[in-house]
Amino acid sequence: MEFNKASNSNVKLKKLYEEFEREAIPHMDALYNFALKMTGDEDDADDLVQETYLKAFRFFDKFEKGTNCKAWLFRIMKNSYINDYRKQVKEPNKVDYEDVQNFYENIKSDEVETKHYEQDVFSSLLDDEISKAITDLPEDFRTVIILSDIEGFTYDEIADFVDIPVGTVRSRLHRARKMLYSQLYDYAKLKGFTDGSSSKR
Amino acid sequence: METFEEITSYVDNELKDQLIISRISLLIDQDCMCKAEYLRQSCVKELLKSRFCKSKAPDYLIQNIISELQNYINSR
Numbered sequence: 001m002e003f004n005k006a007s008n009s010n011v012k013l014k015k016l017y018e019e020f021e022r023e024a025i026p027h028m029d030a031l032y033n034f035a036l037k038m039t040g041d042e043d044d045a046d047d048l049v050q051e052t053y054l055k056a057f058r059f060f061d062k063f064e065k066g067t068n069c070k071a072w073l074f075r076i077m078k079n080s081y082i083n084d085y086r087k088q089v090k091e092p093n094k095v096d097y098e099d100v101q102n103f104y105e106n107i108k109s110d111e112v113e114t115k116h117y118e119q120d121v122f123s124s125l126l127d128d129e130i131s132k133a134i135t136d137l138p139e140d141f142r143t144v145i146i147l148s149d150i151e152g153f154t155y156d157e158i159a160d161f162v163d164i165p166v167g168t169v170r171s172r173l174h175r176a177r178k179m180l181y182s183q184l185y186d187y188a189k190l191k192g193f194t195d196g197s198s199s200k201r
Numbered sequence: 202m203e204t205f206e207e208i209t210s211y212v213d214n215e216l217k218d219q220l221i222i223s224r225i226s227l228l229i230d231q232d233c234m235c236k237a238e239y240l241r242q243s244c245v246k247e248l249l250k251s252r253f254c255k256s257k258a259p260d261y262l263i264q265n266i267i268s269e270l271q272n273y274i275n276s277r
Contacts, residue, residue, distance in 0.1 A: 013274045020270075028266070032258035046262050053266045057273065122244075127254045134253070148213065149249040155215050174209040177245040184248070 020060050023069045024053070030070060030151055031077055037146055038081060040135055051084065052077040071153065075161040122184055124191045133183040141176035148173055204228065205238050212242045 031052060035045035056063075056076050063072055122130075134142060143162060147153045148169075155173075159166045204225075210216045211225045228235040 009277060010274070013277055017270060017274055025263075025267075028258040028263060029255065032262065033255050036256050046259075046265075049258065049262060050266055050269065054269055054273070057270055122248055122252075125252075127252055130248065130252050131254060134249075145249070149246050150253050150255070155210075155213070170206050170210055170215070173213070174206045174242070177209070177242050180249075181241050181245050184245075 016060055017057070019065075020057055023063075024056055024060070024073060027070045027073055028053070031073055034074065034146055034151065035077065035081075037134060037142065038139070048077060048080060051080050055080065068157070070151075071157050071161065074147070074151075074153075078161050121188055125184060125187055129187050130184065133180055133187070136183065137176055137179060141172050141179065144169055144172045145176040145180065149177075204235065208235060208238045209242055212239065212246055 028049065032045060032049050035048040035052075036042065039045050039048060052073060056073055059076075063069065134145065137145065144158055147158045147162075148155075155166045155169045158169045162169070164172075207216065207221065207225055208229070211222065211229075216222045216225065225235075229239045230236070
């Protein structure tokens with residue numbers, strides 16, 4: 001009797017695992033990519049992804065079939081990142097919104113020259129430089145830009161798992177792109193690509 | 202500022218109200234500041250989409266996770 005019970009439970013788990021393998025495992029590259037960008041360290045990214053998948057499997061019976069599994073996994077990863085990873089680092093990477101605001105004010109859009117947007121002003125940049133510019137963004141801004149522009153999540157989905165209003169998602173995204181543009185423009189300028197007649201502003 | 206953020210939503214196809222979409226579209230066509238903002242936002246979005254190198258999860262990580270999951274199942 002006990003044996004049958006254990007055996008049934010094992011069969012159930014195995015069935016659950018098969019579903020998990022089909023639904024969740026294919027998103028591992030996206031999660032790893034996000035973890036790597038958030039932690040900036042391969043070992044930490046490995047730990048974060050591993051923890052996310054183990055937690056996800058433990059709660060997979062609660063996952064509503066037919067809903068967005070990738071978003072569900074990202075939500076688990078976000079919680080692990082906030083609850084576990086950030087607690088372990090010496091000083092959690094908090095964003096000083098005043099600094100960001102000051103930075104933003106300095107690059108506010110007072111430039112109307114649009115020629116350089118139409119040229120491929122960033123064609124000279126290396127992929128590593130683009131990646132570094134993202135990594136250098138303050139965490140809150142980095143999160144939304146990765147989720148939106150790289151992973152393709154909607155504002156509603158981002159708001160849901162970052163736990164902020166949709167208006168804040170939009171605002172952070174707006175500023176993140178502006179900061180990123182400014183940083184990439186500086187890189188391009190260093191490489192002598194821009195002609196000096198245009199400006200990052 | 203509000204308008205510039207609406208341009209961000211416009212670029213992301215996140216505006217639902219057809220009237221706002223038309224208003225933003227018109228502004229982009231007629232106002233050079235709005236056009237610059239539109240081009241800047243689109244430029245970064247496109248750049249990340251086309252040039253950002255996505256890292257693949259290493260094989261050893263995939264194997265570790267699968268093996269941890271198998272251990273978990275077997276221990277139940």
